[in-house]
Amino acid sequence: RTFGEVGRRRSRLGSGRVGPSGLLRTHTKGSALHDGIDLLPFLSLTPPTTPSNKGSHEKRYYPNPTNSRSTENKLSNLYRIQAHKRSTDEAQRTERKQQQMGRFFANKSSFRPVAAEFLATALFVWVGCGTAVASQRWGGEAMESADLVSIALGFGLAITTLAYAVGHISGGHINPAVTLAFVSTKMMDVKTGLQYAIAQFAGAWFGALILWGCTASITQQCQDIGADFTSGVCKKSLLPDGSGYGPPFALGANAVGPRVSNGAAFLIEGVGTYLLVMTVMLSAVHPKSGAGNAAPIAIGWAVLLAHLVLVPFTGCGINPARSFGPLVVDSMGGLNNWGRGWWVFFTAPFVGSLFAALTYKVVFEPEGEEDDVVEEAPGAEKETLAVEDGAATEKFKNEIDDEGSMATEMFSPQKPANMEGIDLASP
Structure with a gap:
């Protein structure tokens, strides 16, 4: 279905207008925009680019298939906006209730x-x-x-x-x-x-x-x-x-x-x-x-x-x-x-x-100085374990690198001196 003859329908739609991108927006009382919801994100209309439209006195607007959304998506977005509004109102009521009861x-x-x-x-x-x-x-x-x-x-x-x-x-x-x-x-x-x-x-x-x-x-x-x-x-x-x-x-x-x-x-x-x-x-x-x-x-x-x-x-x-x-x-x-x-x-x-x-x-009461005591500060054991784990990890990585280099030397397709002329890389 097309949304054409915009100029003729302005009186019926109220104080509507067509935006620069061909979007139809209405400002009539009781509309979605009047209730605080803008329909602009949900409706994208662009003029047709067919040559048959050139020279005509009235422009017809068709939905842009690349920007339009399905009806379900539009409704879901609308429901999300309404849910957000309800949650905001609920948060405001909770805040007022806390102020009445006292924060304590x-x-x-x-x-x-x-x-x-x-x-x-x-x-x-x-x-x-x-x-x-x-x-x-x-x-x-x-x-x-x-x-x-x-x-x-x-x-x-x-x-x-x-x-x-x-x-x-x-x-x-x-x-x-x-x-x-x-x-x-x-x-x-x-x-x-x-x-x-x-x-x-x-x-x-x-x-x-x-x-x-x-x-x-x-x-x-x-x-x-x-x-x-x-x-x-x-x-x-x-x-x-x-x-x-x-x-x-x-x-x-x-x-x-x-x-x-x-x-x-x-x-x-x-x-x-x-x-x-x-x-x-x-x-x-x-x-x-x-x-x-x-x-x-x-x-x-x-x-x-x-x-x-x-x-x-x-x-x-x-x-x-x-x-x-x-x-x-x-x-x-x-x-x-x-x-x-x-x-x-x-x-x-x-x-x-x-x-x-x-x-x-x-x-x-102990002062801020560190005394020579056996007890460690909170978290010191974790730091020690972290350092030990880091050292162990580094050692393990070095061992892996050594083994990897050994494996590379063992299985790399090198040409021994006594096997010249043999292509080890061939099937």
Whole structure:
């Protein structure tokens, strides 16, 4: 079919025009060009070059067989343009959605470490404080050495397990005091440190809340036992007004001992945190540490040792989040454990952490110089292997060249002196 009589059809086609190459373009409302799609790439019309057309008053335009495309190709190109437009609109909508939600929560790579800290701290409080609740003697008053060891093991093994679990995601801090050490040594920016700390405090509260739900039934029978049952879980969980019972054994909340002064409690909590943070820095952070993947074990042992010493004095805080969770949940259950020296657990660990970070920065942090050590820099082994492989490859190539030259000498059509006149190259 021809597209002729362009001049006569202009009124019907609207404000159309013929381009310099004979292309028909329309600008009518509702056309493809009006919708943002140019039909010029899809239609190529050239005037015929036959002599019969010379001298005629009207030119007829025929499709150029060399430049025209099939109908399927034209439609496919049109579909591609429409798909591109849809994808662009979708990208713009996604960008607006991210701006509304905030980059932090829209970017999973930034959200996952904070979520890992929340989950790990919640599980740490559930395991550690749960061990403290389970190890209490239901009918006794004094803590025995077996109870002390079991509590220390519970907290130490919990740190080791969870550090292995989330260490590759968030670093496995599980402690605002450890996070402060990383921020103060400029290994972490302040914004990320605040996000970690908020997640840790929230996780500790959530873990203590779950622990209360798991152990709430322990005190349900205290009213039926009788007045003679004055020790154990009922006595230690009784509300101040005597109207009922709160979380069992106060969920292992930290408290300064009756024979321990606030100053002594502050010092012992600071030293225990110093031990923990120094172990983290020297085993997991120092580039020359030989701990490697065993660093969480050393950190767990540090927590275990701190609990063996601190539990009889303060219950061993050394972690403001761990102290915060049970205290808040106890308040929700009617127990007021914000007694004498509660501030120690939210100040001493941070002071001990800062001293540990300062010690590492001034004394133990390696300088930029290269020391004579056995440990090689990261990537040195790969470079050595690459050099060795290169040397081996070069040697192999030389051997191949030697063998090739020998083969050339052996099988080349040379004419021996005693075989003159014999053409070895002939069939």
